[in-house]
Amino acid sequence: MVFENRCNRHGTGPAKLTTGATRPIEPKHLTAPKRKANLVQTMLSDHDFYILLEHLNRPWAGFRRVRKGVKKRIRRHMAELGCSTIEQYLAQISRPEAKTACEQCLSVTISRFFRDRQLWQVLQDRILPDLAQFASPSLRIWSAGCACGEEAYSLAMVLSALTLPSRPALVATDAQQACLERAREGIYNRSSLKELPVMMQARYFDIKRKGRQVLIQKHLLPPIRWQLHDLIGDPVAANPFHLIMLRNNLLTYYRGSALKNAFSKILSQLAAGGCLVVGRHERLPGADYALVRDEGCPWVYWLKKQWPSPVHTGKIF
Ligand SMILES: C[S@@+](CC[C@H](N)C(=O)[O-])C[C@H]1O[C@@H](n2cnc3c(N)ncnc32)[C@H](O)[C@@H]1O
Numbered sequence: 001m002v003f004e005n006r007c008n009r010h011g012t013g014p015a016k017l018t019t020g021a022t023r024p025i026e027p028k029h030l031t032a033p034k035r036k037a038n039l040v041q042t043m044l045s046d047h048d049f050y051i052l053l054e055h056l057n058r059p060w061a062g063f064r065r066v067r068k069g070v071k072k073r074i075r076r077h078m079a080e081l082g083c084s085t086i087e088q089y090l091a092q093i094s095r096p097e098a099k100t101a102c103e104q105c106l107s108v109t110i111s112r113f114f115r116d117r118q119l120w121q122v123l124q125d126r127i128l129p130d131l132a133q134f135a136s137p138s139l140r141i142w143s144a145g146c147a148c149g150e151e152a153y154s155l156a157m158v159l160s161a162l163t164l165p166s167r168p169a170l171v172a173t174d175a176q177q178a179c180l181e182r183a184r185e186g187i188y189n190r191s192s193l194k195e196l197p198v199m200m201q202a203r204y205f206d207i208k209r210k211g212r213q214v215l216i217q218k219h220l221l222p223p224i225r226w227q228l229h230d231l232i233g234d235p236v237a238a239n240p241f242h243l244i245m246l247r248n249n250l251l252t253y254y255r256g257s258a259l260k261n262a263f264s265k266i267l268s269q270l271a272a273g274g275c276l277v278v279g280r281h282e283r284l285p286g287a288d289y290a291l292v293r294d295e296g297c298p299w300v301y302w303l304k305k306q307w308p309s310p311v312h313t314g315k316i317f
Contacts, residue, residue: 014046014060044075048086055090058106062252066108073105108253109179111147113154113188114195115247116280122297124158127243127275134273135242138166142241144266145231145249146172149183149224150192155245156221157204168222171237173229180226186216232262240271247299251282260285267291267303276301 049071053060063070074089081098083089093099114120132139141159143152152172159168174180190212193201204221205214231250250262263285270276276291278284278299284291294300 014050044071044078044086049074051086052089052102055093056103056106057256057258058253059255062254063106063108066110070106070108074102077101077105104176106253107176109147109176111150111248112192112195113150114197115151115154116299117195119277119280119297119299120154120158122294122300123155123277124161126296127294127300128158128162131242131275132162132164132168135271139164139168139243140239140241140271141168141170141243141245142237142269143170143172143245144229145246146174146179146183146226148179148188149186149226150188151245151247152183152224152226153186153204153216153221154196156224157200159222160220169225170222171225171227171241173227173231175228175230177228180228183224183226186218188214188216190214231266232258236265236269240269240274242271242274243277244270244274245277247277247279248282249279251278251285270303272303273305274303276303 046067049063049067050060052074053063078084078089081089081092083092089102093102128139139159141155143155146152149172152170155170159170172180172183174183187208190207193205193214201214204217206217207213208215232254244266246266250259250266254262267276267289275294278301280299282299284301290304291301292304294302
């Protein structure tokens with residue numbers, strides 16, 4: 001029995017049982033063209049994918065909408081390891097190296113400039129000017145899980161439109177080195193600009209490759225510090241941030257104690273009176289935090305001012 005490729009909409013797991021067998025994945029010893037042809041035919045059912053997520057303690061709800069691309073990467077990894085069943089694959093990923101590679105396959109790096117346009121208006125009109133007033137000696141901002149830099153560059157664009165008393169410190173981190181390299185390079189598909197006002201497109205981007213790609217004009221923007229950082233396993237910064245953007249990563253793709261511990265750790269880096277921004281469809285992993293939801297924007301939370309100062313853990317970024 002396998003689950004059909006259709007899933008319930010509430011994120012509790014694949015929806016419907018059907019009969020049939022998962023087609024096997026050919027092992028490593030096949031020639032490259034045969035392996036490729038086989039990979040195209042191979043199915044990794046939603047049920048198999050669900051079993052994998054359960055094994056890794058990751059939420060089905062977070063991956064449901066993006067599973068097509070993620071499953072494709074997992075199938076490729078299974079084929080590389082010569083696994084023809086999910087059980088074989090689970091055995092293989094008991095090795096740390098294979099597990100790391102599997103977790104990389106789970107990484108979703110979709111982003112765009114000014115993602116959720118309404119938020120950026122609120123950041124520009126109210127939140128950043130408010131934060132700048134009390135931030136001393138200068139505003140510190142962290143784009144956590146920044147993908148290829150779309151969010152961090154969007155922040156830089158908003159900051160450059162404001163009159164600030166001192167130069168802000170803008171840090172952008174991700175667990176994927178490849179993402180950070182792409183961020184530094186600054187080349188994007190034009191589709192990633194779709195929420196950016198036309199005036200800003202013209203100001204900050206050069207068109208490349210017959211209009212299909214754009215290159216960001218970094219020299220017009222405040223500098224960004226790009227840093228490799230795992231939200232789950234790595235310690236956090238030495239100095240607190242006034243604004244932390246934690247959107248469409250930790251709260252969507254993790255669950256349980258890993259999520260709660262990482263969230264508390266990140267929150268410990270928010271300055272009293274500072275601001276946490278989460279993704280449009282994301283919820284906090286509990287209610288026992290000293291956070292107050294912004295009245296004008298539901299994805300923005302303020303850390304109560306009496307909250308104790310962040311614990312410094314040593315790693316500096
Ligand atoms: C969907 S993108 C979101 C990018 C951006 N924050 C946004 O909202 O547009 C998720 C990013 O989070 C990163 N990520 C996932 N798990 C992570 C972890 N444990 N530590 C650091 N980054 C992580 C991924 O590598 C990916 O680049």
